[in-house]
Amino acid sequence: MPDDRSVEMQNSQTGVINTGDNATIHYHAPPSNPIPILDTPANPQASKLFIGRKDELAQLKTALDKQQPVAVTAVLEGMAGVGKSYLIDHFALTTECNYQILSLNPFSTETQENLIGRLAERLRVTPHIAEVKAHLKATNTLLHLENIDSTEMAQVAMGLVQQLQGCRLVLSGRLHELGRGQQFAQIKLNPFDLNDGIEQLKEELAWLKAPILPDDALKKVVEAVGGLPLAIHLAAGYLATGSYTVTDFLTELHNSQLKLASENYSDMGGRNANHCTLHAAFSVSLQVFARQQPEHVNAICALGCSHAREIGFSLACALLNLSPETAKSVLRQASKLGLLMASVPQPDIQKMRWQLHPLIAEFFRVQLTELQAIEQRLSNWFMQRLPNPDTEEGYQAWLELNSEQAALRTWLERVPLEQGEAIVQTVGLYADLNGPWTNWRQLCEKCLASPRSDAARSDVLWIACRCSARLGDLDLAYQFAERKAQLDQQSGNEREYALARGQIADILQARGELAEALRILQKELIPVFERLGDVRSRAVCFGRIADILYRRGELAEALRIRQEEQMPVYERLGDVRERAVTLGKIADILEARGELAEALRIRQEEEMPVYERLGDVRSRAVTLGKIADILEARGELAEALRIRQEEMPVYERLGDVRSRAVTLGKIADILEARGELAEALRIRQEEQMPVYERLGDVRERAVTLGKIADILQACGELAEALRIRQEEQMPVYERLGDVRSRAVCFGRIADILQARGELAEALRIRQEEEMPVYERLGDVRSRAVTLGKIADILQARGELAEALRILQEELIPVFERLGDVRSRAVTLGYIADILQARGELAEALRIRQEEMPVYERLGDVRSRAVCFGRIADILYRRGELAEALRIRQEEQMPVYERLGDVRSRAVCFGRIADILYRRGELAEALRILQKELIPVFERLGDVRSRAVTLGKIADILEARGELAEALRIRQEEEMPVYERLGDVRERAVCFGKIADILQARGELAEALRIRQEEEMPVYERLGDVRERAVCFGKIADILQARGELAEALRIRQEEMPVYERLGDVRNLLITQAQTAVLFMQLTPPRRAEANQLLCLALQSARKMQIPEAGLIEEWLQHFGMDC
Structure with missing residues (x-):
């Protein structure tokens, strides 16, 4: 067996698995097939030349109508040469469906297991009937089982049909009464009548440009x-x-x-x-x-x-x-x-x-008469093309072999056992990279069943292991790897033993068992390569260790390994390509740490020139994409988009449909970041998704579904986003046994529930479904990120003290240990958010000013603009409206305009409108909302943001005294959106706004009913103690206005401890002041208690430097009190 298996999984080309959480797990993957593997294609002439058969075609359409709730299996029976396959090919080629043909081979022993294996390999799914069935249904695939010409073949076919119930199937064969007695649509195909036969002959002669003959x-x-x-x-x-x-x-x-x-x-x-x-x-x-x-x-x-x-x-x-x-x-x-x-x-x-x-x-x-000589020529053709290519001619040979998969499959099934060992010795990497994996594994199993040398058995076990892994059967792959490891250990072959153990480590890593995979690489493989003096394999193994550390978030150690253990080896060996690839991996780590400027420099100045010098157009295109990733992270969306559009034609020229689809997805990411949600959604649904369905890539299809759910969530369509996550994405990861992606998907579900206000269930998912997975996998970064999400929920519930503790004591130390400056800065921002919510504005502002230089040092213009916006929020709260407005207009807005980020620009306009509203410039604030925001959200298809903006317009109309119009907007335009989106929290908030208007109109009874029956129960159900307390305060306002002072006072006194417990200083001081005013309305007034509360409130307001301090001073003066 060739020695290059030691670097097989560390090929110079790399891939990424998108986990759906804006993180990528980098892994070393073999090169993708140079061209799509061809296997049993339809007859292309069937779409152009079709005569008669109107009744039979109608029957077929009725039986296979995709609109039917239950798919019906159709059976075409007819004599040889009557056109059964031609009719089905015509139907498939002229119908919007994916099409797969399984030809039963009379020259091999067909079994249901073999057919499922072949079909699974073609669909690129694991060879489990549930996975195959789910994929056929999800991708609207029509499966044609042909050549059912004997009783034996019929038994195999009917068994497969039973397992694929509910899928769109059509069977064809010469066997008389095929499928009789089953609930199938029976279609009998007879020879043409005279008119149709003459029509066909005329068409065929015209096709061949032959002279016209008389009828x-x-x-x-x-x-x-x-x-x-x-x-x-x-x-x-x-x-x-x-x-x-x-x-x-x-x-x-x-x-x-x-x-x-x-x-x-x-x-x-x-x-x-x-x-x-x-x-x-x-x-x-x-x-x-x-x-x-x-x-x-x-x-x-x-x-x-x-x-x-x-x-x-x-x-x-x-x-x-x-x-x-x-x-x-x-x-x-x-x-x-x-x-x-x-x-x-x-x-x-x-x-x-x-x-x-x-x-x-x-x-x-x-x-x-010379069958043996012909069979030998066929074998020679395959054997000459199987070895690993090291020249352009060798790669061309693999191209030719990839195009003959059907012939290769039959050859492997029919090859004499005595040739099996020679084939296995010759095959090199082809079987692993290209397949057909089911047939290669079957050949290996046949070879293992017969006596052979330990060395030969070890080689066969290796191929069987790799093919099983390719088929997604990790359990069987693990068994083959274990058998190989035991055999190699007994025979004293250290190198082969290391290869087997390395494969076991890869399987464990794929299962998410990172700690054990890391132990094998560090404690078992590295010592072997050091003893053998194999510096290249040692460097490759260190690269795999760095991959795992990267995945676990241990960026500092991963970086050290790349720089100290890998890079010097490739430099000493003069391997410029592997040096460039390792530089790319270093750039990945720097990017993950937030060091975008240095990552960009490496890509542009050190990695890219190597691929250009080597004439490697694919790797150059991949690196361009990585550069675009960095620019996107920096917020330079226009330039990132331009690069993506430069990258796309490369993959189109290479015929690489998968990489083209991935790049389309990246373009959709940029459009989504720019707020162009409708176009991003169109790309996902119409251009990217069909590619993965056609390729049978269930994982990438699931990831793309997740991206679609992200867009729908951004548009406010939470119910549909949740359905996609729960019904379409999650089952795929569960079937694949992908515990990490399942956990990530649970996290996305929690995001939606949190957006809907279902905080208790979102928190349960984070703590019980997501967090334990990352802890079990030893993934410190993902665990930290999830802790941050838990802190978000606690903050939303008003549990500010616990949220702050998590951020300060559990997140910050992790990111400092990992050397992740960006994530540390982002976490500082979250801490500032909580301090701001607690009313500690000065400290929040100080932290923001500590956060800002990080983004400036990293060259991250977008995050810098966002941080400026947060500073403006604090200044707004402190009443420093002029400076807040300057920041929005001069520091934030120009960045979004330069980046072409229409959504963020619109949101910034909304913040400017808030400032103008507070300054009393209602007309200009209203103009901005109506002319600058509403048209953008309508163009982007963002129904939620449009509804929120309508709510702000209603706020201004209410302030202008136009209560009737404000109420109409709330009831007729805003509320129905939240109801349609299933957003219970925003619906409750909107009810509260309606109650405000009714209270202003004097309709206190209805306002009170809404608060008590429509709003309060929602917050109680969601476990949102803060909003519940705020709602209680609003109820107290109504009771106070109705003169029910005793009940209003009881509620106020019940409200204050909630804010104390939550550490919410601002709401506490407001409630203290309101309670003080209430004390003064009592008969007799409770002056001392009122004075005490007003002084406490004034002290807090002055400390926070907020405008409420002036109002409290006015009340003190009004009541003749001092502090």
Whole structure:
């Protein structure tokens, strides 16, 4: 076995797994297939040339209608050559559905397990029936099981149908009464009647640009071949040569029929005139070919030994055993006669692919006398292309092999056991990187069942392990790796033992068991490579260790390893590519730490020039994408978008549909960040999602669904976002056994619940479903991030003291230990938020001023602008409106305009309107909301932000005394949005605003009802003690206005301890002042208590430096009191 397996999982190309939480887990992955692997394609002519069959097509459409609540299996039964597969191909190619064909192979032992394995591999899902079934349903895939021509094949097919109930299936075969007795749509396909047969012959002759023949002559041909479409197709090829007449065809057909009758041709054991006619048509066409190219008759028949529905030029040349020029002539002639069909017409014949009807292939094989020599040529062709490529010709060989997967699969199934070991020794990395993994694993299992040397058995176990891992069967992969490790340890082969243990570490890492994976790499593999003096493998292993540390958030140690253990090795070895890749990994770490400027410098000045010098266009494009990531993180969205649009054409030129889809997703990210949600959503749904569905990539489809949910959440469509998370995304991760992604998805669900105000359930999910996973995985960063989310919920519930403790004692130390300056700065910002909520404005402002230089040092213009906005918030609270306005207009707004961030610009405008509102400039504030904000949110399709802005407009109208219009907006425009979005919290807040208006209008009874029946129960159900207390205060206001002073006072006194417990100084001082005023309204007034409360409130207000201090001083003066 080649030695390059030691670096197999550390290939110079890298990949990323998007975890859905704005983090990426970097892993070393093999290069993606150079071209899509081709396997059992539909007949492309079926979409263009279609005659008759209107009734049968209608039956098929009815049976397979995707609108039906339950999918119905359709069964097409018909004799050979009647056009069963052609009809289904036509339906699939002209219907909006994905299409997969499974051809049952009469030359191998088909089982349900084999079919599921083949289908799973094609769909790129794990080979479990539940996963296959879920994918077929989710991607609206039509599955065609063809060649069900025997009782044995029917039993296998029916077993698979039972397992795939509810999927869109169609079966076809020659077996009489196929599927009879089942709840299937039975469709019988008969030969064409005379009119349809003549129409087909006319169309075929026109296609071949042959002279027009009279209908009488065409009628004789159709009658002679019994209306069989395949025979009519061959007759057209015969007549289109221009050398023969209809009479010639009829004579030759008759003579061939007589000959075949004497040889007793049968169909499924019984004499059948149509079957005899079909073979006679084959014979006539082959005779014409023999007259034109007599020396190549055996050559053309050899194509039947490919056992594939379609083959390319290179494999065809090998089977023909002819030079390329001669092969071109042979293939062209056979195609003109209808014996072959060019399935992908190209100007260059060497790029064309050729379809061979299974019946013609069978007929060809019957003519052959040198089968062994042909089979040897087929084996040689495969064996020559399996070794690892180290030249351009080698990569071209893999390209050719990838295009012949159907033939490769059949070859692997039929290969004699004695050749198995030689194949395994030759295969190198091809089996691992390209598959077909099910067949390679089956070959390995056959080889393991027979005696062989320990070294050979070790190699076979390695391939079996890798193929099992590729199929997603990690348990079986682990078993194969364990067997290999035990065998290599017994035989004293340290290197092979290390490889096996490294594979086990990879499997553990994939399962999320990072601690044990790290132990194996550090304690078992590194010592082996050091003993062997293998510096490259040691460096590669250190890279894998750094990957795990990166994943766990241990950035400082990951960086040290990259710089001290890996980089010097590649420099000493003169390996410029691996040095560049390692530099890229260092940039990843710096980016994660927030050191964006240095990460950008490395990408632009050290990594990119290497790929340009090497002429590596793909790696250059990938690096461009990484540069765009950094610019996006810095908020430079316009430039990031420009780079993405420069990156896209590279993947299009390379035919790399997956990377193109990933880049589309990145463009959608930028548009989303800019607030262009409608276009971002369109890209996700119409351009990105279909690619992953077509590729069968269930993981990336799930990740993209999560991104769609993010956009819907940003638009305020919380109910639909929650449904996607719970019903479409979560089940995928559970089926895949991906505990990390499942935890991340739970976190996203908690985000939605928090946005809806369901704080108790959001907190439960964080603490019980998400946090334990990260603790078990040893992922300190994700644990810290989740703790931050828990602090958010506690802050929303008003539990400010506990939220502050978590941030200061649990988060800050983690980020300091990890050397993550950005996350530390962001956490400082969260601390400032809590201090601001508690009324400690001076300390909050000091922290913001400590936070700001970090973003300036990192070159993060967006975060700097956001931080300025937070400072403006504090100044607004302190009443320093002029400075707050200056910051919004001069420091924040120009940044968003320069970045092209329309959403953030609109939000900033909204904050400016708030300041103008407070300054009494109501007309200008109203203009901004109506002219600058509403049109933006309407254009972006952001219904929630539009509703919130309408609420602000209602606030201004209420302040202007236009209560009726304000009430109308609340009830008719704002409230229905929150109800439609399922946002119970915002609905309750809106009810509170409606109650404010009713109270201002003097409708106290209705205002009180709303507070008590519509608003208060929501906050109690959500566990939101702060909002409950605020609502109590509003109820006290109404009772006070109604003269129910005793009850109002009771509520005020019950309200104050809540704010004390929450550490909410501002709401506490306001309630103290309100209670003091209430004391003075009592008879007799409780003057001493009122004075005490006003003085406490004044002291707090002065300490906070907020405008309320002036109002309290006025009350003291009014009541003749002092402090």
